[in-house]
Amino acid sequence: MVKKQSPLRIIPLGGLDGIGKNMTAFEYQDDMVLVDAGLMFPDDEQPGVDLILPDYTYVLENEEKLRGIIITHGHEDHTGALPYLLMDLGRKVPVYSSKLTLGIIEGKLAEHKINSPKFREVKNGSHLNLGAFSIDFFSMTHSIPAALGVYMRTPAGSVLHTGDFKLDQTPIDGVTPNYQAINRFATQGIDLLLSDSTNATRPGFTPSESAVGPQLRHIIKNAPGRVIVASFSSHIHRLQQVCDASVAVGRKVVVTGRSMVTNTKIARELGYLKISDNDIVDAYDIGDIPDDKIVVLCTGSQGEPMSALARMANGDHKSLTITADDTVIISATPVPGNEKSVQSIINALSKIGCQIFDKSNTLVHVSGHGSQEELKLMLAMTKPRYFMPVHGEAVHLRAHAKLAESMGMKPSHIFVADNGDTLEMRGGKVSWGKPVDSGVVYVDGLSVTDANPVVFRDRQKLASDGIVTCVVTVQLRSKRVGDVEVACRGVSFADDDQLLSEAQASVKDKIAAGVKQDGANLDQLRKTARNSLSNFLWNKTHTRPMVIPVVMEV
Template sequence: MEKPIKIIPLGGLGEIGKNCLVLEYDQQLLVIDAGIIFPEESVYGVDLVAPDFTYILERKDQVVGIVLTHGHEDHIGALPILLDRIRAPVYGTPLTLGLARHKLEDAGIKNFRFFPVEPGGTLHTGPFSVRFVHVCHSIPDGVGLILETPVGTLVHTGDFKIDQTPVDAIPTQLELFALYGKDALLLLSDSTNVDKEGYSISEKEVGEKLEVIFFKAQGRIFVATFASHIHRIQQILFLSRRFGRKVILAGRRLEENTQIAQKLGHLHVPQGLIIPLSHMRDYPDDQLTIITTGSQGEPMSVLYRVASGEHKQLKIREGDTVIISSRPVPGNERAIARILNQLFMAGAHVFYQEISPVHTSGHAHREELKLILNLIRPRFFMPIHGEFLHLVFHSQLARRLGIPRERIILAQDGDVVELTQDGFSIAEHLETEDIMISGKGIGDIGPQILRERIRMSRFGAVVALLLVDPQEPRLVDEPRIIARGLSEEGEAMENKLKELVEELIAAEPHLLRDENVLKEAVQRVLRRHLGKSLDRRPLIIPVVVQVK
């Protein structure tokens, strides 16, 4: 009986981001990408979210390689978490590995093994032969993959678009997709923009719009974009030189990525064009361009601090021009709207995608997706990289192009798809739990902590501190109550709650013999009172300290 190949998405199917796909044949695993995603606003205090790598970690000795399609955070951001737990060779193009190396070094990960593969090149590991195919995207050195396996050929588009006039003059290698991927067993294709009609705008068209803005601008120009958008940064550098402006890079990751891209030949920086922020006062406003991070409204990013007036050196002045050269990642719309309002209130001239074509997506629109489907004509099709609605729309598009419903794999994160030449099945579904990243804490925030944070944000918190002599048992001192976020009458509220605790212990002194029973009783009394008096359910934290 023919052995199947397993396709196991751990992220990226049901959300845009957190991309991670596992291919498994004969107990040998190949991992494609390891990315992160921004959390929803309701996930309080969480900075980033990574996939659940449990399936990989339980088989870590069977991992024959990790392949990175490109250097965006949603594809390499979780690599430090994964490589902190397993040792496996990592394959990618030089720029992708350069960006990944910096992340690993920042995280203190050592002894990793990187193997660069140029677009058009091939790697062999375990039962997999993987050919890299150059694709246009919003970062250089992005690739799609043509994977030869014992079951058949699999084509993975990576994040791609078909740009006929790319900034680096290297179009998507459709000829390699056609030559090596034609009639593949399976096509896995980017679904991000399946709901967008026609073709994506070329990056050069964005440059033409930016040129008009630069021509009209009379003060400083701020451009907020992704730190990894090397092509966009290149166009801003060219325009700044043309219009006699010096460039300031405001943001550590922006500076690092620029240096890596320049070193690898993906970014041309004229000598003397970039100056440090400390030299800003040496030039008049109409001779300055400031490239910043924070286009997604991330708290504490440069743009966030500039817009809110918190940045020590950069303040928005009337007459400044601000260009938000990106598209909101789903979930970030409200944060970006707040920044836009702050910029307008400060008197800036603001340009963003909804009112001006200052950004184009790096993902294929519908007609480009049709082209790839018709070019490959796969036996089976599996949409990837998108929210579930995108996966459904992409499935419908494939059906209209002649792929039968029974040959379309509509999977979700955690599904274990088994594929042979004759058919597929979803053999099982893995119960996964995302890894929450908060500051330097990785994976130490679970559902209980999130529930507590939500409750504190909505209803406030009460701490009841009790000093107990366990020998007597008795209270050593009167209870202390600390209430936050409940009422303007804080002191009166705390006094009332203290009285309730004192009355409870006076009526039931046996509670002092058991710390857990005492805590539950205090919670019950305070919860009942606050529910009736304020109609609120704050987080109540009894703290019992035993004092001899």
């Protein structure tokens, strides 16, 4: 009897249901490698939540197999879950990435007061063996320097993971995608390709990052007062172009916003962001510098309410306030779900009267992800036998699958997966495997919890309808009812004393009737109080606030 060959299992734990929380496990027998550990930011459906992580329970259950964690680049959607994962792992697992990415991760771990794990620097051309995995790294262009793709070979077959990429021929740092390595891997054979799908619905090519520089310089040179540039703090290429334009026209650069200060410091120390000490000024030391000699680099491109840009716009920043003479550049695209927040910031800035530039009126931003023609070029270069689109919402994954079909790939060789689905590879052939449990984990303050729809439903109800409490005292033995107190928050009738008095009388009548029934108990009386108050408010106000009854025996 021929023994069945052990499969390579490809297990996406995140990244296939939106732009964020990317995490994929690769498992062969007793060895496992994890690629990326990212997070996602909440939307209006998750009120009160700070961060959303992939459910990495499967990794913890098999942590004795985990040989290493590979991080393709330094963005939050690929690194943000790492502090939580490292805290939950029972042993130190080496983390492999580029020098810049490890620097960003180290700063992130310091915020969480986590001792640095086993950092292992890799770069373009690096090779390492992790158990049954033979892994090669190659450079890719993205909106952050030192982004890497991964090619791994196992006894069951080979996989190429592009990471996030676009095919930029004129990158700011001069580091182009390593086409030679990609073609060499294609010659050796790529059984499965995992490729970035973010811009799979966008035709053509994504413009080069260098296309933004001339526009930034033109705006900065001709602005009458200060120029405030809001960007992702990890977009080092963009920050470099802002710095170059500022220095060229004789302006000093001010950096504000916690993550912006941290990331520019790390990038300068590691040599990825080049600007002299003389050209950077502390936000508290700009008093004597004319406004037309200042450029402010800040966070807030996504409309975050506590960001530096939001605080400046609202007059809450400790050292900087935006005036009508200033020029604001929002050098980013809103992440899906952040459109309202960004528009709110733009409206606040418009009321001040300053001039505003964003991607809708000037070329001050280009995407870091390849559009359709670049995705097709990647498919053409790699010539994979099988293909799984990654990194995107369902519409992006399916659009990417259609691109592969248009290039002649058989539909049966294309796997549009969801988080938790598993692919199995044997002898270079890929098929569906048995799914694993997957989902999301919410970071809510200091607590990390599983998704609980009841909590979110309650929070949404509180936000939309408010809360009413009633406190009732009863004597079950003598069947007497004491005073009833009704208090409310977040309701339109909070100051209507007559309505609240009628509500108290209504509840008291119902409780008085309930307490006289045989077998009356506190649980029944609480239900009576809730139902009577809820019905009364609906009849009088046509609103249904959350009602919390408190019935006490005295």
